[in-house]
Amino acid sequence: MINFAYARAGDATDAIRLMAAAPGAKFIAGGTNLIDLMKVNVERPARLIDISRLPLKSVEETAGGGLRIGALVPNSDLAYHPLIQKRYPLVGSAILAGASQQLRNMATTGGNLLQRTRCAYFYDTATPCNKRQPGSGCAAREGLNRGHAILGTSEHCIAVHPSDMCVALAALAAEVHVLGPKGERRIAFADFHRLAGSTPERDSNLDPGEIITAVELPAKGFAANYSYLKIRDRLSYAFALISVAAALEVENGTIKDARLALGGVAHKPWRRPEVEAALKGERADEAVFARAADLLLHDARGFGHNDFKIDLARRAILRTLGQAARGEPQSQSDKKIR
Protein backbone atom coordinates (compact mmCIF):
# COMPACT_ATOMS: atom_id res chain seq x y z
CA MET A 1 0.00 0.00 0.00
CA ILE A 2 1.05 3.61 -0.51
CA ASN A 3 2.43 5.67 2.34
CA PHE A 4 0.24 8.30 3.95
CA ALA A 5 0.04 10.47 7.04
CA TYR A 6 -2.51 9.73 9.75
CA ALA A 7 -4.49 11.88 12.18
CA ARG A 8 -7.20 10.91 14.63
CA ALA A 9 -10.15 13.26 15.04
CA GLY A 10 -11.60 13.75 18.52
CA ASP A 11 -15.03 15.02 17.52
CA ALA A 12 -16.93 16.04 14.40
CA THR A 13 -15.80 19.67 14.51
CA ASP A 14 -12.20 18.51 14.88
CA ALA A 15 -12.65 16.22 11.86
CA ILE A 16 -13.96 19.09 9.70
CA ARG A 17 -11.08 21.32 10.83
CA LEU A 18 -8.45 18.64 10.08
CA MET A 19 -9.90 18.11 6.61
CA ALA A 20 -10.02 21.85 5.83
CA ALA A 21 -6.32 22.04 6.74
CA ALA A 22 -5.30 19.11 4.54
CA PRO A 23 -6.67 19.08 0.99
CA GLY A 24 -6.15 15.62 -0.51
CA ALA A 25 -6.94 13.91 2.78
CA LYS A 26 -9.68 11.30 3.16
CA PHE A 27 -11.84 10.43 6.12
CA ILE A 28 -11.65 6.83 7.26
CA ALA A 29 -14.08 4.98 9.54
CA GLY A 30 -14.89 1.32 8.77
CA GLY A 31 -12.33 1.43 5.98
CA THR A 32 -13.54 -1.72 4.23
CA ASN A 33 -13.90 -0.01 0.85
CA LEU A 34 -11.31 2.76 1.14
CA ILE A 35 -8.42 0.47 2.18
CA ASP A 36 -9.33 -1.94 -0.61
CA LEU A 37 -9.22 0.92 -3.13
CA MET A 38 -5.91 2.16 -1.71
CA LYS A 39 -4.40 -1.30 -2.19
CA VAL A 40 -5.22 -1.17 -5.91
CA ASN A 41 -4.04 2.42 -6.26
CA VAL A 42 -7.46 3.82 -7.14
CA GLU A 43 -7.56 5.96 -4.01
CA ARG A 44 -4.28 7.69 -3.15
CA PRO A 45 -4.90 9.98 -0.17
CA ALA A 46 -1.87 11.83 1.21
CA ARG A 47 -3.44 11.70 4.67
CA LEU A 48 -6.16 9.75 6.43
CA ILE A 49 -8.29 11.41 9.06
CA ASP A 50 -9.60 8.71 11.37
CA ILE A 51 -13.18 9.51 12.40
CA SER A 52 -13.92 6.07 13.82
CA ARG A 53 -13.91 7.33 17.42
CA LEU A 54 -16.38 10.17 16.91
CA PRO A 55 -19.46 9.94 19.18
CA LEU A 56 -21.82 9.00 16.36
CA LYS A 57 -22.67 5.46 17.43
CA SER A 58 -26.15 5.70 18.89
CA VAL A 59 -29.59 4.82 17.54
CA GLU A 60 -32.25 7.13 18.95
CA GLU A 61 -35.96 7.64 18.47
CA THR A 62 -36.84 11.14 17.27
CA ALA A 63 -39.61 13.40 18.52
CA GLY A 64 -41.41 12.91 15.22
CA GLY A 65 -41.61 9.14 15.69
CA GLY A 66 -38.65 8.33 13.45
CA LEU A 67 -35.23 6.90 14.13
CA ARG A 68 -31.89 8.71 14.08
CA ILE A 69 -29.00 6.38 13.27
CA GLY A 70 -25.50 7.64 14.06
CA ALA A 71 -23.18 7.52 11.06
CA LEU A 72 -20.72 5.22 12.84
CA VAL A 73 -23.22 2.53 13.86
CA PRO A 74 -21.79 -0.67 12.35
CA ASN A 75 -23.94 -2.36 9.68
CA SER A 76 -24.25 -5.55 11.78
CA ASP A 77 -25.38 -3.69 14.92
CA LEU A 78 -27.93 -1.76 12.90
CA ALA A 79 -29.33 -4.86 11.19
CA TYR A 80 -29.94 -6.56 14.54
CA HIS A 81 -31.01 -3.47 16.48
CA PRO A 82 -34.35 -4.15 18.22
CA LEU A 83 -35.97 -0.98 16.83
CA ILE A 84 -34.84 -1.81 13.29
CA GLN A 85 -36.06 -5.40 13.60
CA LYS A 86 -39.41 -4.28 14.99
CA ARG A 87 -40.18 -1.10 13.08
CA TYR A 88 -37.92 -1.12 9.99
CA PRO A 89 -37.30 -4.79 9.15
CA LEU A 90 -36.82 -3.85 5.46
CA VAL A 91 -33.60 -2.06 6.45
CA GLY A 92 -32.37 -4.97 8.55
CA SER A 93 -33.11 -7.46 5.79
CA ALA A 94 -31.33 -5.38 3.15
CA ILE A 95 -28.23 -4.99 5.34
CA LEU A 96 -28.05 -8.74 5.97
CA ALA A 97 -28.31 -9.36 2.22
CA GLY A 98 -25.03 -7.51 1.70
CA ALA A 99 -21.36 -8.35 2.32
CA SER A 100 -20.28 -10.81 5.03
CA GLN A 101 -20.65 -10.63 8.79
CA GLN A 102 -16.97 -9.73 9.15
CA LEU A 103 -17.42 -6.77 6.81
CA ARG A 104 -20.73 -5.75 8.39
CA ASN A 105 -18.95 -5.67 11.77
CA MET A 106 -16.49 -3.11 10.38
CA ALA A 107 -18.55 -1.14 7.86
CA THR A 108 -20.47 1.88 9.12
CA THR A 109 -23.87 3.38 8.28
CA GLY A 110 -22.33 6.51 6.74
CA GLY A 111 -19.65 4.56 4.93
CA ASN A 112 -22.23 2.28 3.38
CA LEU A 113 -23.73 5.32 1.63
CA LEU A 114 -20.31 6.43 0.41
CA GLN A 115 -18.96 3.12 -0.88
CA ARG A 116 -17.87 3.21 -4.47
CA THR A 117 -18.91 1.12 -7.44
CA ARG A 118 -17.40 -2.34 -7.88
CA CYS A 119 -17.18 -1.86 -11.68
CA ALA A 120 -14.08 -3.89 -12.62
CA TYR A 121 -12.85 -1.11 -14.90
CA PHE A 122 -13.05 1.42 -12.08
CA TYR A 123 -10.77 -0.92 -10.10
CA ASP A 124 -8.37 -1.61 -12.97
CA THR A 125 -6.01 1.35 -13.38
CA ALA A 126 -4.79 -0.03 -16.73
CA THR A 127 -8.18 0.70 -18.36
CA PRO A 128 -10.02 3.94 -19.10
CA CYS A 129 -12.69 4.96 -16.58
CA ASN A 130 -14.41 8.34 -16.42
CA LYS A 131 -15.24 7.84 -12.76
CA ARG A 132 -11.62 7.22 -11.79
CA GLN A 133 -9.99 9.46 -14.42
CA PRO A 134 -12.49 11.98 -15.85
CA GLY A 135 -12.26 12.25 -19.63
CA SER A 136 -10.44 8.93 -20.13
CA GLY A 137 -13.52 7.08 -21.42
CA CYS A 138 -15.70 4.20 -20.29
CA ALA A 139 -14.38 0.69 -20.85
CA ALA A 140 -17.56 -0.90 -19.56
CA ARG A 141 -19.88 0.29 -22.36
CA GLU A 142 -18.14 -1.94 -24.91
CA GLY A 143 -16.64 -4.29 -22.34
CA LEU A 144 -17.78 -6.97 -19.93
CA ASN A 145 -20.85 -5.21 -18.60
CA ARG A 146 -22.90 -8.08 -17.21
CA GLY A 147 -23.34 -6.39 -13.83
CA HIS A 148 -23.79 -2.87 -15.12
CA ALA A 149 -26.61 -0.36 -15.16
CA ILE A 150 -29.79 -0.54 -17.22
CA LEU A 151 -31.43 2.66 -15.99
CA GLY A 152 -30.29 6.28 -15.83
CA THR A 153 -27.05 5.55 -17.68
CA SER A 154 -24.96 8.14 -19.47
CA GLU A 155 -22.50 7.94 -22.33
CA HIS A 156 -19.78 8.55 -19.73
CA CYS A 157 -20.54 5.83 -17.18
CA ILE A 158 -22.73 2.75 -16.70
CA ALA A 159 -21.56 1.82 -13.21
CA VAL A 160 -24.02 0.81 -10.48
CA HIS A 161 -24.13 1.78 -6.84
CA PRO A 162 -23.31 -1.41 -4.91
CA SER A 163 -25.22 -0.93 -1.65
CA ASP A 164 -28.15 -3.04 -0.45
CA MET A 165 -28.87 -0.94 2.63
CA CYS A 166 -29.25 2.18 0.49
CA VAL A 167 -32.01 0.55 -1.57
CA ALA A 168 -34.06 0.11 1.60
CA LEU A 169 -33.22 3.62 2.81
CA ALA A 170 -34.33 5.02 -0.56
CA ALA A 171 -37.61 3.11 -0.40
CA LEU A 172 -38.32 4.42 3.11
CA ALA A 173 -37.35 8.00 2.17
CA ALA A 174 -34.61 8.43 4.76
CA GLU A 175 -32.78 11.69 5.29
CA VAL A 176 -29.01 12.16 5.49
CA HIS A 177 -27.60 14.52 8.15
CA VAL A 178 -24.39 16.20 7.10
CA LEU A 179 -21.82 18.46 8.78
CA GLY A 180 -19.27 20.54 6.92
CA PRO A 181 -17.26 23.74 7.03
CA LYS A 182 -20.47 25.72 6.41
CA GLY A 183 -22.41 23.97 9.16
CA GLU A 184 -25.13 21.35 9.22
CA ARG A 185 -27.59 20.42 6.50
CA ARG A 186 -29.99 17.62 5.65
CA ILE A 187 -30.27 15.87 2.30
CA ALA A 188 -33.29 13.82 1.23
CA PHE A 189 -32.15 10.31 0.35
CA ALA A 190 -33.41 10.67 -3.23
CA ASP A 191 -31.12 13.67 -3.64
CA PHE A 192 -28.08 12.19 -1.92
CA HIS A 193 -26.69 9.96 -4.66
CA ARG A 194 -26.32 11.25 -8.21
CA LEU A 195 -26.77 9.84 -11.66
CA ALA A 196 -23.50 9.64 -13.57
CA GLY A 197 -24.38 12.25 -16.19
CA SER A 198 -21.26 14.06 -17.38
CA THR A 199 -19.65 13.95 -13.90
CA PRO A 200 -19.41 10.25 -12.97
CA GLU A 201 -16.49 11.05 -10.67
CA ARG A 202 -19.10 12.44 -8.25
CA ASP A 203 -21.12 9.66 -6.61
CA SER A 204 -23.06 11.88 -4.22
CA ASN A 205 -23.98 15.46 -3.45
CA LEU A 206 -21.84 15.46 -0.33
CA ASP A 207 -19.49 18.42 -0.71
CA PRO A 208 -15.73 18.16 -0.19
CA GLY A 209 -14.93 18.44 3.50
CA GLU A 210 -18.39 17.34 4.65
CA ILE A 211 -19.12 14.23 6.72
CA ILE A 212 -22.31 12.28 7.26
CA THR A 213 -23.28 12.45 10.93
CA ALA A 214 -26.55 10.47 10.86
CA VAL A 215 -29.25 8.85 8.77
CA GLU A 216 -32.81 9.52 9.86
CA LEU A 217 -35.72 7.23 9.10
CA PRO A 218 -39.21 8.75 9.04
CA ALA A 219 -41.94 7.32 11.29
CA LYS A 220 -43.43 5.06 8.64
CA GLY A 221 -41.53 1.77 8.51
CA PHE A 222 -43.91 -0.57 6.59
CA ALA A 223 -43.08 -3.35 9.07
CA ALA A 224 -46.09 -5.53 8.18
CA ASN A 225 -45.78 -5.74 4.39
CA TYR A 226 -42.26 -5.55 3.04
CA SER A 227 -39.62 -7.67 1.34
CA TYR A 228 -36.04 -7.32 0.13
CA LEU A 229 -35.12 -9.72 -2.66
CA LYS A 230 -31.57 -9.85 -3.98
CA ILE A 231 -30.63 -11.80 -7.11
CA ARG A 232 -26.92 -12.53 -7.59
CA ASP A 233 -24.48 -15.00 -9.10
CA ARG A 234 -24.07 -17.02 -5.91
CA LEU A 235 -26.39 -17.42 -2.95
CA SER A 236 -24.51 -15.19 -0.53
CA TYR A 237 -21.68 -12.69 -0.35
CA ALA A 238 -21.97 -11.27 -3.86
CA PHE A 239 -23.14 -7.94 -5.24
CA ALA A 240 -26.62 -7.71 -6.66
CA LEU A 241 -27.45 -8.27 -10.29
CA ILE A 242 -30.89 -7.03 -9.31
CA SER A 243 -32.31 -6.23 -5.91
CA VAL A 244 -35.79 -5.04 -5.03
CA ALA A 245 -37.03 -3.30 -1.89
CA ALA A 246 -40.82 -3.36 -1.72
CA ALA A 247 -43.02 -1.96 1.04
CA LEU A 248 -46.80 -1.82 0.99
CA GLU A 249 -49.66 -0.68 3.16
CA VAL A 250 -52.57 -2.95 2.28
CA GLU A 251 -56.14 -2.71 3.56
CA ASN A 252 -58.71 -5.33 2.52
CA GLY A 253 -56.64 -6.18 -0.53
CA THR A 254 -56.32 -2.56 -1.64
CA ILE A 255 -52.96 -0.75 -1.72
CA LYS A 256 -53.06 2.34 0.49
CA ASP A 257 -49.38 3.22 0.15
CA ALA A 258 -46.47 1.72 -1.74
CA ARG A 259 -42.71 2.00 -1.94
CA LEU A 260 -40.54 0.36 -4.56
CA ALA A 261 -36.79 0.74 -5.11
CA LEU A 262 -34.26 -1.21 -7.17
CA GLY A 263 -30.58 -1.92 -6.56
CA GLY A 264 -27.97 -3.13 -9.04
CA VAL A 265 -29.61 -1.26 -11.91
CA ALA A 266 -28.32 2.31 -11.75
CA HIS A 267 -25.75 4.76 -10.42
CA LYS A 268 -28.06 5.25 -7.42
CA PRO A 269 -30.95 3.33 -5.84
CA TRP A 270 -33.74 3.52 -8.42
CA ARG A 271 -37.09 4.82 -7.18
CA ARG A 272 -39.86 6.58 -9.08
CA PRO A 273 -42.60 8.21 -6.97
CA GLU A 274 -44.99 8.17 -9.98
CA VAL A 275 -44.81 4.36 -10.05
CA GLU A 276 -45.65 4.21 -6.36
CA ALA A 277 -48.50 6.68 -6.90
CA ALA A 278 -49.86 4.46 -9.66
CA LEU A 279 -50.05 1.53 -7.23
CA LYS A 280 -52.14 3.43 -4.69
CA GLY A 281 -55.83 2.54 -4.67
CA GLU A 282 -55.25 -0.52 -6.84
CA ARG A 283 -55.78 -4.17 -5.90
CA ALA A 284 -52.67 -5.89 -4.55
CA ASP A 285 -52.53 -8.45 -7.36
CA GLU A 286 -50.13 -9.64 -10.02
CA ALA A 287 -51.66 -7.64 -12.89
CA VAL A 288 -51.21 -4.41 -10.96
CA PHE A 289 -47.66 -5.36 -9.95
CA ALA A 290 -46.85 -6.14 -13.59
CA ARG A 291 -48.01 -2.70 -14.67
CA ALA A 292 -45.85 -1.12 -11.95
CA ALA A 293 -42.83 -3.15 -13.10
CA ASP A 294 -43.36 -2.13 -16.73
CA LEU A 295 -43.65 1.50 -15.70
CA LEU A 296 -40.53 1.40 -13.54
CA LEU A 297 -38.52 -0.34 -16.28
CA HIS A 298 -39.97 1.66 -19.18
CA ASP A 299 -36.71 3.38 -20.05
CA ALA A 300 -34.42 0.44 -19.26
CA ARG A 301 -31.77 -0.43 -21.84
CA GLY A 302 -28.97 -2.96 -21.82
CA PHE A 303 -25.41 -2.84 -23.15
CA GLY A 304 -25.09 -6.39 -24.42
CA HIS A 305 -24.00 -8.60 -21.59
CA ASN A 306 -26.53 -7.12 -19.19
CA ASP A 307 -29.61 -7.17 -21.45
CA PHE A 308 -30.99 -10.06 -19.38
CA LYS A 309 -31.24 -7.80 -16.36
CA ILE A 310 -34.31 -6.03 -17.74
CA ASP A 311 -36.41 -9.22 -17.73
CA LEU A 312 -34.80 -10.34 -14.49
CA ALA A 313 -35.72 -7.03 -12.85
CA ARG A 314 -39.31 -7.33 -14.03
CA ARG A 315 -39.67 -10.82 -12.56
CA ALA A 316 -37.91 -9.83 -9.34
CA ILE A 317 -40.27 -6.87 -8.90
CA LEU A 318 -43.31 -9.15 -9.32
CA ARG A 319 -41.96 -11.64 -6.78
CA THR A 320 -40.98 -9.00 -4.23
CA LEU A 321 -44.27 -7.09 -4.40
CA GLY A 322 -46.08 -10.43 -4.02
CA GLN A 323 -44.00 -11.32 -0.98
CA ALA A 324 -44.67 -7.90 0.53
CA ALA A 325 -48.42 -8.12 -0.14
CA ARG A 326 -48.62 -11.59 1.46
CA GLY A 327 -46.58 -10.43 4.45
CA GLU A 328 -44.00 -13.13 3.71
CA PRO A 329 -40.67 -11.31 3.30
CA GLN A 330 -37.76 -13.03 1.58
CA SER A 331 -35.58 -14.88 4.11
CA GLN A 332 -31.89 -13.94 3.85
CA SER A 333 -30.78 -17.41 5.03
CA ASP A 334 -33.32 -19.75 3.40
CA LYS A 335 -32.68 -18.79 -0.21
CA LYS A 336 -35.75 -20.31 -1.84
CA ILE A 337 -37.74 -17.58 -3.58
CA ARG A 338 -41.43 -18.06 -2.93
Place this chain on the structure above:
Amino acid sequence: MAQASTTGRSGPEAMPMPEKIPVTLTINGVERRIEIAPWTSLLDLLRDRLDLTGTKKGCDHGQCGACTVLLDGRRINSCLTLAVMHDGAAITTIEGLERDGALHPLQQAFIDHDAFQCGYCTPGQICSAAGLIAEGKARTADEIRELMSGNICRCAAYPNIVAAIQQAMDAMGGKP
Protein backbone atom coordinates in the same frame (compact mmCIF):
# COMPACT_ATOMS: atom_id res chain seq x y z
CA MET B 1 -0.13 3.10 -19.04
CA ALA B 2 -1.50 3.08 -15.55
CA GLN B 3 -3.90 5.88 -14.78
CA ALA B 4 -3.99 6.97 -11.18
CA SER B 5 -6.97 8.45 -9.46
CA THR B 6 -7.39 12.19 -9.40
CA THR B 7 -8.29 12.00 -5.75
CA GLY B 8 -5.64 12.64 -3.17
CA ARG B 9 -2.41 13.35 -4.96
CA SER B 10 -1.26 13.58 -8.53
CA GLY B 11 2.15 13.36 -10.08
CA PRO B 12 5.40 12.25 -8.51
CA GLU B 13 5.14 14.33 -5.35
CA ALA B 14 7.02 13.04 -2.33
CA MET B 15 5.35 10.43 -0.20
CA PRO B 16 5.19 11.24 3.52
CA MET B 17 8.25 10.15 5.45
CA PRO B 18 7.67 6.98 7.45
CA GLU B 19 6.12 8.12 10.67
CA LYS B 20 5.78 5.48 13.38
CA ILE B 21 2.84 5.80 15.73
CA PRO B 22 2.78 4.12 19.15
CA VAL B 23 -0.20 1.89 19.88
CA THR B 24 -1.06 -0.48 22.70
CA LEU B 25 -2.85 -3.68 21.75
CA THR B 26 -3.81 -6.66 23.88
CA ILE B 27 -3.12 -9.63 21.65
CA ASN B 28 -4.23 -13.05 22.87
CA GLY B 29 -4.28 -11.68 26.41
CA VAL B 30 -0.81 -10.11 26.29
CA GLU B 31 -0.48 -6.33 26.23
CA ARG B 32 1.93 -5.11 23.54
CA ARG B 33 3.25 -1.60 22.99
CA ILE B 34 4.24 -1.28 19.36
CA GLU B 35 5.32 1.54 17.07
CA ILE B 36 3.85 1.10 13.63
CA ALA B 37 3.59 2.93 10.32
CA PRO B 38 0.01 4.03 9.66
CA TRP B 39 -0.25 1.97 6.46
CA THR B 40 0.34 -1.32 8.31
CA SER B 41 -2.76 -3.51 8.11
CA LEU B 42 -3.68 -5.40 11.25
CA LEU B 43 -2.97 -8.60 9.29
CA ASP B 44 0.57 -7.52 8.36
CA LEU B 45 1.23 -6.43 11.94
CA LEU B 46 0.19 -9.85 13.26
CA ARG B 47 2.12 -11.86 10.70
CA ASP B 48 5.20 -9.79 9.90
CA ARG B 49 5.90 -7.95 13.16
CA LEU B 50 4.53 -10.28 15.82
CA ASP B 51 5.19 -13.65 14.10
CA LEU B 52 1.57 -14.70 14.64
CA THR B 53 1.40 -16.46 11.29
CA GLY B 54 -1.65 -18.57 12.15
CA THR B 55 -3.77 -15.78 10.68
CA LYS B 56 -3.53 -16.22 6.91
CA LYS B 57 -3.31 -13.79 4.01
CA GLY B 58 -5.52 -15.11 1.24
CA CYS B 59 -6.86 -12.41 -1.07
CA ASP B 60 -5.84 -9.36 1.03
CA HIS B 61 -9.10 -7.69 -0.17
CA GLY B 62 -11.75 -8.90 2.27
CA GLN B 63 -13.14 -11.45 -0.16
CA CYS B 64 -11.93 -14.76 1.32
CA GLY B 65 -12.03 -14.52 5.12
CA ALA B 66 -8.68 -16.29 5.71
CA CYS B 67 -7.50 -13.29 7.76
CA THR B 68 -10.48 -13.30 10.15
CA VAL B 69 -9.61 -12.42 13.75
CA LEU B 70 -11.66 -11.25 16.73
CA LEU B 71 -11.39 -7.55 17.52
CA ASP B 72 -12.89 -6.82 20.94
CA GLY B 73 -14.76 -10.10 20.54
CA ARG B 74 -16.16 -9.35 17.06
CA ARG B 75 -14.99 -11.07 13.91
CA ILE B 76 -13.42 -8.82 11.28
CA ASN B 77 -11.18 -9.07 8.20
CA SER B 78 -7.75 -8.07 9.52
CA CYS B 79 -6.55 -7.31 5.97
CA LEU B 80 -9.00 -4.41 5.58
CA THR B 81 -8.19 -2.43 8.67
CA LEU B 82 -5.21 -0.37 9.79
CA ALA B 83 -3.55 -1.47 13.02
CA VAL B 84 -3.07 2.15 14.04
CA MET B 85 -6.84 2.64 14.25
CA HIS B 86 -7.19 0.09 17.05
CA ASP B 87 -5.12 1.57 19.87
CA GLY B 88 -6.41 0.04 23.11
CA ALA B 89 -8.25 -2.87 21.48
CA ALA B 90 -8.09 -6.58 22.34
CA ILE B 91 -7.36 -8.97 19.48
CA THR B 92 -7.75 -12.73 19.51
CA THR B 93 -6.16 -14.83 16.78
CA ILE B 94 -6.21 -18.58 16.20
CA GLU B 95 -3.15 -18.84 18.48
CA GLY B 96 -5.17 -17.38 21.36
CA LEU B 97 -8.17 -19.71 21.33
CA GLU B 98 -6.72 -22.65 23.30
CA ARG B 99 -6.92 -22.59 27.09
CA ASP B 100 -4.11 -24.09 29.21
CA GLY B 101 -3.07 -26.42 26.43
CA ALA B 102 -6.61 -27.64 25.71
CA LEU B 103 -8.04 -27.06 22.26
CA HIS B 104 -10.98 -24.67 21.89
CA PRO B 105 -14.21 -26.63 21.27
CA LEU B 106 -14.19 -25.34 17.69
CA GLN B 107 -10.64 -26.55 17.09
CA GLN B 108 -11.60 -29.99 18.44
CA ALA B 109 -14.79 -30.04 16.37
CA PHE B 110 -12.91 -29.20 13.16
CA ILE B 111 -10.63 -32.18 13.83
CA ASP B 112 -13.54 -34.45 14.76
CA HIS B 113 -15.40 -33.61 11.55
CA ASP B 114 -12.38 -33.43 9.23
CA ALA B 115 -13.56 -29.91 8.42
CA PHE B 116 -10.63 -29.04 6.15
CA GLN B 117 -8.39 -30.40 3.47
CA CYS B 118 -5.46 -28.09 2.81
CA GLY B 119 -6.15 -26.14 6.01
CA TYR B 120 -5.24 -22.68 4.70
CA CYS B 121 -8.67 -21.18 5.37
CA THR B 122 -9.09 -23.01 8.69
CA PRO B 123 -7.77 -20.36 11.15
CA GLY B 124 -10.13 -17.84 9.55
CA GLN B 125 -13.00 -20.33 9.54
CA ILE B 126 -12.50 -21.08 13.24
CA CYS B 127 -12.14 -17.44 14.31
CA SER B 128 -15.19 -16.57 12.23
CA ALA B 129 -17.17 -19.42 13.81
CA ALA B 130 -16.12 -18.22 17.27
CA GLY B 131 -17.53 -14.81 16.37
CA LEU B 132 -20.68 -16.39 14.99
CA ILE B 133 -21.31 -18.37 18.18
CA ALA B 134 -20.75 -15.24 20.30
CA GLU B 135 -23.26 -13.31 18.14
CA GLY B 136 -25.93 -15.93 18.82
CA LYS B 137 -27.86 -15.23 15.59
CA ALA B 138 -27.37 -18.57 13.82
CA ARG B 139 -29.37 -21.59 14.89
CA THR B 140 -30.17 -23.62 11.77
CA ALA B 141 -27.71 -25.02 9.24
CA ASP B 142 -29.04 -22.48 6.70
CA GLU B 143 -28.29 -19.66 9.12
CA ILE B 144 -24.79 -20.99 9.82
CA ARG B 145 -24.09 -21.22 6.07
CA GLU B 146 -25.34 -17.68 5.48
CA LEU B 147 -23.43 -16.14 8.38
CA MET B 148 -20.24 -18.04 7.45
CA SER B 149 -20.41 -16.94 3.80
CA GLY B 150 -17.50 -14.54 4.31
CA ASN B 151 -15.14 -17.52 4.67
CA ILE B 152 -14.29 -19.24 1.42
CA CYS B 153 -12.92 -22.82 1.36
CA ARG B 154 -11.44 -23.70 -2.03
CA CYS B 155 -11.30 -27.37 -0.98
CA ALA B 156 -15.07 -27.11 -0.42
CA ALA B 157 -15.12 -28.70 3.04
CA TYR B 158 -18.34 -26.78 3.69
CA PRO B 159 -20.61 -29.66 4.85
CA ASN B 160 -17.99 -30.69 7.43
CA ILE B 161 -17.41 -27.09 8.51
CA VAL B 162 -21.15 -26.64 9.17
CA ALA B 163 -21.22 -29.93 11.12
CA ALA B 164 -18.17 -28.89 13.17
CA ILE B 165 -19.73 -25.55 14.03
CA GLN B 166 -22.98 -27.25 15.06
CA GLN B 167 -21.02 -29.59 17.36
CA ALA B 168 -19.08 -26.72 18.95
CA MET B 169 -22.24 -24.65 19.33
CA ASP B 170 -23.86 -27.50 21.27
CA ALA B 171 -20.71 -28.10 23.32
CA MET B 172 -20.42 -24.43 24.21
CA GLY B 173 -24.11 -23.94 24.98
CA GLY B 174 -24.13 -20.87 22.77
CA LYS B 175 -21.50 -19.13 24.92
CA PRO B 176 -18.34 -17.66 23.37
